[in-house]
Amino acid sequence: xxxxxxxxxxxxxxxxxxxxxxxxxxxxxxxxxVINDCSTDDTEAVCRAHGVRVINLPVNLGIGGAVQTGYRxxxxxxxxxxxxxxxxxxxxxxxxxxxxxxxxxxxxLCIGSRFIENEGFQSSxxxxxxxxxxxxxxRFMTGHRFSDPTSGYRACSRGLIGMFAREYPKDxxxxxxxxxxxxxxxxxxxxxxxxxxxxxGTSSITNLKAVYYMIKVSLAIAIASIxxxxxx
Amino acid sequence: xxxxxxxxxxxxxxxxxxxxxxxxxxxxxxxxxxxxTWILTSVSFVVMALFPETxxxxxxxxxxxxxxxxxxxxxxxxxxxxxxxxSLAVSRQALRIKTLVQEIGLxxxxxxxKSIEEEQE
Numbered sequence: 001x002x003x004x005x006x007x008x009x010x011x012x013x014x015x016x017x018x019x020x021x022x023x024x025x026x027x028x029x030x031x032x033x034v035i036n037d038c039s040t041d042d043t044e045a046v047c048r049a050h051g052v053r054v055i056n057l058p059v060n061l062g063i064g065g066a067v068q069t070g071y072r073x074x075x076x077x078x079x080x081x082x083x084x085x086x087x088x089x090x091x092x093x094x095x096x097x098x099x100x101x102x103x104x105x106x107x108x109l110c111i112g113s114r115f116i117e118n119e120g121f122q123s124s125x126x127x128x129x130x131x132x133x134x135x136x137x138x139r140f141m142t143g144h145r146f147s148d149p150t151s152g153y154r155a156c157s158r159g160l161i162g163m164f165a166r167e168y169p170k171d172x173x174x175x176x177x178x179x180x181x182x183x184x185x186x187x188x189x190x191x192x193x194x195x196x197x198x199x200x201g202t203s204s205i206t207n208l209k210a211v212y213y214m215i216k217v218s219l220a221i222a223i224a225s226i227x228x229x230x231x232x
Numbered sequence: 233x234x235x236x237x238x239x240x241x242x243x244x245x246x247x248x249x250x251x252x253x254x255x256x257x258x259x260x261x262x263x264x265x266x267x268x269t270w271i272l273t274s275v276s277f278v279v280m281a282l283f284p285e286t287x288x289x290x291x292x293x294x295x296x297x298x299x300x301x302x303x304x305x306x307x308x309x310x311x312x313x314x315x316x317x318x319s320l321a322v323s324r325q326a327l328r329i330k331t332l333v334q335e336i337g338l339x340x341x342x343x344x345x346k347s348i349e350e351e352q353e
Contacts, residue, residue, distance in 0.1 A: 056337055059333045061330055065333070
């Protein structure tokens with residue numbers, strides 16, 4: 001199974017080296033590609049120094065556009081599976097094998113969830129409340145429960161890579177893509193993972209944006225669940 | 233009733249506006265596709281300015297007491313139409329630009345990989 005690790009990165013030069021080192025120790029054979037979303041720091045140089053492939057976007061596209069670039073790369077180069085993980089050190093490569101094992105079993109999407117075993121970094125109380133709300137909304141829309149719908153640590157099958165390569169939401173894509181994948185009859189599962197607090201930088205979701213985020217994602221989930229045929 | 237001075241101003245302005253729009257299409261600054269809603273708007277301005285009876289007729293037809301309210305209503309309707317077509321256009325452009333940016337990134341990565349392979353040979 002040819003596997004690609006997709007790491008979207010915006011100014012992650014400080015946290016990427018540790019991630020690369022951890023990935024090299026991970027017990028899975030995989031290629032790594034970093035999507036440099038028009039960073040203003042040394043993200044590109046750090047990737048080159050570590051011999052990691054890097055796709056430099058000439059314009060900042062935001063998380064959705066960057067991740068989709070990775071899926072298009074995976075699709076064009078014939079990868080059988082792809083794992084997306086954040087460049088800030090929150091996602092531990094130790095769990096790659098577990099995530100990929102589910103893809104090998106025939107699942108199309110395997111989400112790494114913080115809230116199955118409730119171990120490790122659990123995020124702030126406000127965020128957990130927001131995540132539970134999305135979890136409830138997705139269950140209301142799809143009839144399925146996903147404990148960590150905002151997790152950006154997930155593995156995809158070739159089939160789902162194709163769908164994401166064609167269509168992927170622009171910003172805050174995680175909850176919406178679950179509904180779109182479910183709507184298109186892809187098999188989805190989740191496995192417990194332990195996440196770390198981010199080492200460097202700040203979350204893309206600040207308090208000011210939180211309300212906008214909640215409303216936008218709610219709308220996106222609702223639209224995705226009534227959308228016919230198409231996807232995100 | 234509308235004052236004679238204002239009446240002339242409105243007539244002249246609406247005709248100038250129509251000429252302005254047509255000229256923008258002529259010198260290819262405005263795409264014909266988006267010009268259509270604007271041409272429609274300016275033509276209706278000209279018609280209403282030159283023949284206010286049409287406005288009274290529309291107002292009577294809709295049961296609007298003040299003809300000027302019928303005017304405001306139709307202008308708001310046209311503006312909403314134009315703004316909406318712009319939103320459609322912007323959405324489509326955004327999607328196209330995103331795809332182009334991704335394609336540039338992918339092609340540049342491929343080029344870089346090819347040149348490394350050639351160096352190694």
